Amino acid sequence: MTSLRQDATIQLTDHLAIPAIGLGTWPMEGDEAYDAVLRAIDKGYRHIDTATNYNNEDAVGRAIVDTDTDRDDLWVTSKFNRDGHGRDEVKQAYAASLQRMGLDYLDSYLVHWPNPDQHKFVAACEGLQELVDDGKLRSWGVSNFKPAHLDAVYAAGLTPVMNQVQIDPHHLQPAQLAHNAKYELITAAYSPLGRAGEFLDDPAVTTLAEAYDKTPAQIVLRWHLDSGRIAVPKSADDTRQRQNLEVFDFHLTPAEVAAIDALDTGAGPRLDADEFGH
Template sequence: MSGVLESGALESGALESEALESATAELAPGVVIPLVGLGTWPMTGEEAADAVDRAIGNGYRHIDTAENYGNEEAVGEGIRRSGIARGDLFLTTKFNRQWHGRTGVHEAFGAATRRLGTEYLDLFLVHWPNPAQGRFVEAAEGLIELTQEGLIRCWGVSNFKPAHLRELQAAGLETPINQVQIDPETRQPDQLAFHREHGIFTAAYSPLGRSGRFLSNPAVTGPAEVYGKMPAQVVLRWQVQSGRAAIPKSADDRRQRENLDVFGFALTGAEMAGIDALDTGAPPRLDSDEFGH
């Protein structure tokens, strides 16, 4: 992946041009994903449409939604209100287990694009593996067909554990991206190591966590004071500097702008390690071997 750094890659005190990398990464040839996107769950209706419209006005070029969020129509409305050219926006959505299978994925695509009001998707994800159903490999094969047909620019998965990803590999499928829960207290180092080993790009959902406890930890507040940033900006900087995309949700103009403003400074190796050390070893909130929709 171009333009991203691994955690700990910076020397202490370094603010070199290499560290202040591009705000994008390349998922596939010609497919560039902005590293900070707007998460839209659990917003629906007018709240979601308004938040998307304002986010685009505030500079966002990556919007993330899903069938299960129940807000694809509202997200599409927000995009239309913004007046942005479709080609200037990176749009991600995800589909539910009822569509797993090659034919079902094509149906899911048609339904998603109708709700969103677009002819194509930049990224289409299997939302949960649902291993008991046993059809996520077929779902991935259907996504590859959509890519070959030019209907989606890139495919990927969400909430897939290494065991699920190995099943895709056994079928000859190399996964471009996996969207998973990553925050300083739920760092999932084994998951991330598997991604690095196999060239799978990571997108972090709930990148600022739910409780916000770690935002008051000195490992976060210390760098925030040094760089004149908010604690949330430091954590988002940690995410993108670790080589991940981050998808924070916000409907507030100030926070939306702050969440994008994480590319003008770089954390030192010691600061990155300090945030890494906040990991509690806790698993994701939901076990993807048992939960799914």
């Protein structure tokens, strides 16, 4: 069974481990994205997340090339759009992402949205697996895949390494998490601190922040990690970037995790993957 390890990584397969905290880069572009990624890597981030649709693959890639950190010490994820769906199309999308980023390979490449109206996301996954088999890509996964979409992928004999979905204390999506767990599929939480972030003021969070001498955001990130999830918070601010990494010196108890779980409103994700996609 996949599990959080003591070296701040999460095991994806028998031979791959991903840093548990990543740097989200949406909606930063251009010099802002370049500068934020460069500073984050300097602070110790080893997991960088981007996407074709973020319009910043070039800036993110430039920062990765310009940093003093060895490329092999970084985990770099990108995601592709609906025009990359299909066995051949995804290979073209991957080549284009690499060219924009100035990199030789990615550590993971994700189907950004299933776009079920096209009926091509399974073929895209087949193409991704071929890229891995050919040694051009380290791993592949999906994003925003609902249970039915995952069932179709697994029915084809394919095994993604992660499903990146919107998870925060107000949008826990327990049915989605249970389906991911059914396949022993790691969940990566995007927008892990929410957008409006009202739950950061809830006593279930603030009481723990006081007890552990942490910020409410750090408590929520630790909640993700203690639940076995990757968390990908976005920040260009030096203080918050640093704080988002300072979550590996404590653990929440099962009761404390459950108290934050109880903040779930029952609301689904902001966007429905059966209706939205790009």
